[in-house]
Amino acid sequence: MTLYLRPVRFVDTPVGLPDGSVARLAGGMLWFPAYEARRRDGPREVVDVVRFDAWVAMLSPADAERAWTLHRRITAPRAPLTLGERVLRFDQPQVMGILNVTPDSFSDGAAYLDDPAGAAAAGIDMAAAGAALIDLGGESTRPGAATVWEGDEIARVVPVVARLAAAGAAISIDTRKAAVMEAALAAGAHIVNDVAALAFDPRALSVVAAAGCPVVLMHSPAPAQGPHGGDGYADPLLDVFDWLERRIEAVVAGGVDRTRILVDPGIGFGKSLGDNLALINGLALFHGLGCAVLLGASRKRIIGALSNEAAADRRLGGSVALALAGVDRGAQIVRVHDVAETVQAIRVWRGLRDAALTGR
Numbered sequence: 001m002t003l004y005l006r007p008v009r010f011v012d013t014p015v016g017l018p019d020g021s022v023a024r025l026a027g028g029m030l031w032f033p034a035y036e037a038r039r040r041d042g043p044r045e046v047v048d049v050v051r052f053d054a055w056v057a058m059l060s061p062a063d064a065e066r067a068w069t070l071h072r073r074i075t076a077p078r079a080p081l082t083l084g085e086r087v088l089r090f091d092q093p094q095v096m097g098i099l100n101v102t103p104d105s106f107s108d109g110a111a112y113l114d115d116p117a118g119a120a121a122a123g124i125d126m127a128a129a130g131a132a133l134i135d136l137g138g139e140s141t142r143p144g145a146a147t148v149w150e151g152d153e154i155a156r157v158v159p160v161v162a163r164l165a166a167a168g169a170a171i172s173i174d175t176r177k178a179a180v181m182e183a184a185l186a187a188g189a190h191i192v193n194d195v196a197a198l199a200f201d202p203r204a205l206s207v208v209a210a211a212g213c214p215v216v217l218m219h220s221p222a223p224a225q226g227p228h229g230g231d232g233y234a235d236p237l238l239d240v241f242d243w244l245e246r247r248i249e250a251v252v253a254g255g256v257d258r259t260r261i262l263v264d265p266g267i268g269f270g271k272s273l274g275d276n277l278a279l280i281n282g283l284a285l286f287h288g289l290g291c292a293v294l295l296g297a298s299r300k301r302i303i304g305a306l307s308n309e310a311a312a313d314r315r316l317g318g319s320v321a322l323a324l325a326g327v328d329r330g331a332q333i334v335r336v337h338d339v340a341e342t343v344q345a346i347r348v349w350r351g352l353r354d355a356a357l358t359g360r
Contacts, residue, residue, distance in 0.1 A: 001039040003063050004238060005070040006285040007032040008046065010328070012356035021050045025330045026287050027077025027091055029353045037067075040238060073290030078332060079259040081214050083170040083190035088132055090292050090332040093346050096133040096172065097126030097339040098298065101156045102140045102148075112160075120163035127169045130343030133191065135335060136160055136184075137174035141195050141269075150179045161187040172216070176223075178203035185211050191262075192216070195269065196223035197247045198254075209255030216294055217247050219266035236275040237282040240265050244289055262292045262333065268300040276302045280322065283329035295326035296335035298342075320345050 007025055014022045014031045022031040035052070038044040047055045056067045078090035088094060101112050101119050112119035123134040138156035139148040157173065157180065164171050165188025172191040173184035178201040181192050190213060197217035198204040208215045219240045233239040244263050252258050263286060265279045276297075286293050297303075303318030304310050310318070316338050323334040323342050327349055336342045 001042060002242070003059075003066045003070070004038050004241065004285060005035045005047075005067065005074065005288055006038075006282060007034075007074060007287065007330070008036045008284070009034045012353075013359075015357060015359060018050070021048075023049045023071075023075050025074065025284070026292075026332070027075075028330060028332070029092055029350070030328075030330050032284075035071075040235060070288040074287045076290065078292045081191075081260065083133075083214075084165070084188070085168060086132075086170045088170065092350060093327045093331065094132040094333045095130060095339055095343050095346065096135050096294070096296075096333050096335040097123065097129075097131035098335060098337045099123045099126065099134050099136045099160070100140070101136065101138050101160055116159035116163060119160045120167070123160070123164050123169060123171075124167050126339045127167075129340040130347075131339045133170050133172050133333070134164055135172040135174050135193055136164070136189070138180070139175065139177075150177045153177060153180045154183045158183050158187045161189050164188070176200040176204070178207045181207045181211075185213060190214070193264075194218065195220055195266070197244075198251055199223040199247070205251060205254040205256070208251075212257075212260075214260040214262065215251070215256060216262045216264055217244065217251060218264035218269070218294075218296075219243050219247075221270040232272075233275060236271065236278045237285060240279060241285055241289070244286070248289060248291065258290065262294050263289055264294040264296055264335075267295065267297045268302060273302060273305045276300075280325055280329075283326060283331060287330055292332040293326075293330065294333040294335060295323070295331040297322040297326070298334075298336040298338065316341060324349060 010030050010032050011022055022033045024031055033049050035047045036044055037047050056064050081088040126134055136157055138153040161171055161184050171189040172193045173189040174193045175181055176194055176196045192208050192213060193216040195218045200223050248261055267276050298319045299312045299315045303315040307318055319338055320342055323336055324345055326334050
């Protein structure tokens, strides 16, 4: 059975601890002294980092190779991404601001539909508030939303992309469609963020490979049909990990460099409350994919389900709590609606980490 490793028991600082007793997570600001090692339907074992070599030596050759591959992926720093004039680094958490130009987004509705100047101004405000990326979408992915013709989607997003690019913002285009990817990248977008992990449109993979741009691969159970299908999970954490691992391999085989792939477990997409909680609690497992991890839980149904059915526009506290939960598990990017509040929370988190490292 496949072996999985999840970093656990994070510590505030490696300072003062014996050499080799903790490992650094993906070149970031978190350190951990142990792994939870597990297989499907098998017992879980906690393996101290300090005895990892000896533990691996007791495994079968295939399991030992898998363990070392996961360990290298988990501890290797994530390569920075050059996005136009900007460089996106992953040695500390980054915020991606959500900007929708749709008539039916579950959270902000039609606030900027048919108003590219207003949408771009909102995106620039997000960047000024600390968003490292602006994630622009022209098609709603809420449950039950209609598929948008690619021509309409292009007309919605390209004028906004052009304005944001002229202002120097780093831009992610949130789309499943190859034609929209091409148009947005030509207008100045830097990253493709695909809720279908390049599996909805047959041309999407070749477009991203030819462009050489970074791409976010999000998990959804049945991406060719839509982001909210699926029949449930035997184990949500391991099932999503396996799906993303296979998808990364396919995308790399299609010509995309692994260092330019980011992964998103797809909170709220074809998943129950229990599934979503399991994914967030176990988020550190996904560092074993060797890619930067993006968490998008802002204003989602999980918050309403845990807070007396709070409406989408009354989920700020829960959104910040989930963003910090992601950061505490090593998420390199959190995708949010409420940029200023999340940036402030992460700056406080960062201050606490810096104080722990310096002993002040």
